[in-house]
Amino acid sequence: MEEWLGELVTFFVQLLLVALVVMGAIALGSRGQKSEGREQLQIVDLGQRQRRLRARLVQAMSPKRRRGLWPFKRSSDETKAAGQGDDSRSTAWVLDFHGNLKASGVDRLAREVSLLIDTAREGDDVIVRIESPGGVVHAYGQAAAELDRLNAAGLNTTVCVDKVAASGGYLMACNAKRIIVAPFAVIGSIxxxxxxxxxxxxxxxxxxxxxxxxxxxxxxxxxxxxxxxxxxxxxxxxxxxxxxxxxxxxxxxRRTHVDIEAVSTGEVWYGEEAVAKGLADEVATSEAYLAQVMSERRVFSVKLSSVPTLAQRLGFSSSAVVDKALDRVEERLDASRWEHR
Structure with a gap:
């Protein structure tokens, strides 16, 4: 019995030592990766993805003897509609901004905007999908200024809001030439x-x-x-x-037709109310709007993201977890103003 207990204690001591070595290696690796600040650029052809998924759906609905053939046999009209090989069409570039109270994604947004300004051609549009309840003034002031750079570069900008663009979120949205909101999107809080x-x-x-x-x-x-x-x-x-x-x-x-005194009370409005107040231009979801755009031009989603460190991939980044939890609590407290209106 004593020999068995000794072996068990030895096993757990060895397990503890291995765990300490692994965590030390993770910490060192995380420091090295953090200093490099590596990023990756994700580009998705939304139109092509939609056509590919549609082909799979149609294939699933086809009789068994025709399955596997339809996606490879297209009429000339279908090919033309898909825009294959047509590089002359203008392009719509899609950016996403999910903001917390600190607008911690503003630096990434700034670099994405710089990429589009350097890459986009005359006639191209930029569509920004915003979801943000607002937050600290200086961070959202910078985020709004980054979107304003698109206007200065002569690019047509459209903002889509499916859920919320309030306070600092609306400060960003008002830079667009056109604002499209979902029926129950929360808008305003000026x-x-x-x-x-x-x-x-x-x-x-x-x-x-x-x-x-x-x-x-x-x-x-x-x-x-x-x-x-x-x-x-x-x-x-x-x-x-x-x-x-x-x-x-x-x-x-930026919204010259708005009665600014009437809408700057700190209140929020939904969908059609926001359009009636002049805070938005059209009621539609971003998915519906993008479907319309994809029928007319090429649409690319662009996103810069940090390459996760080994510690982050394994879930050992405790500070990031704590920060995210605190942000979530603060956002929930702020959002309670309109969620139960």
Whole structure:
């Protein structure tokens, strides 16, 4: 019995040592890969993919004796409709932006925009599918500016919103010459919000002092730990109003037919309501719109993505998991404003 227990303990000790070696190798490999910052470019011909899937579906519906033949026997009209070998047609380029509160995908979006500006030809369109509840001002300000570069380059831009483009998400969307929204897509929320918890009274009850030193009258207006003043609160409110005015001006310059005072209350609207308010131009899903575009021109989806490290592939990137969980909690709290309207 004692010999058996000894072997068992030895086995678990060896298993632990192997696990430590593997985790150390993963950590070293992750550092090396992170320093390289490798990326991969994914390009999908959406029209070709749709035709391939349709061929498979039609083949499945055909009698058994004809299966396997139909995809290879096309009439000249079908070939022409598919646009095979026709490089003269203009192209529609599709970008996707799924934004969190920090708009962490903005750097990738910037590089994708640069690629399209360098590659797209005259007459090409850019379709951006946006899904974002908004977030921090500076990050979404950059994201909006990146989309504005497409206009400066003379490219026709269309934004499709299937779920939500609110606050900073709408700040991005309003750069498009055309905004298409799904029937229940959440649009608007042209407003600014700041929420700061304060535990000063709790600390005071426990005789805990917090010393704050600043150089500059308004270096800190309200704080989490210290005692806030009316002057600090007024200054924060003034800052929020200033940002709100800039937000309104930005939208008004790009959606000139909108009654900006009527839509800048922080409210959100859905589908047809957003069109009636002038915040969007048409009600349709992105899939329906892309199907229409694919019948007229070539459509390519373009996406830059980071090559995952070994630790990320094996699920050991704990910091990324924690960050994603915190972002999700904050987004759920923010989205609760309209989900149960």
């Amino acid at each position: 407003g600014v919000v700041a929420q700061v918890p304060n535990v000063h009274r709790l600390l005071k009850r426990h005789d805990i002092d917090v010393e704050l030193f600043t150089a500059g009258r308004y270096k800190r207006t309200v704080t989490v730990l210290g005692e806030n003043t009316d002057e600090g609160r007024d200054k924060l409110q003034q800052d929020l109003e200033n940002i709100h005015e800039r937000f309104k001006s930005y939208v008004a310059e």
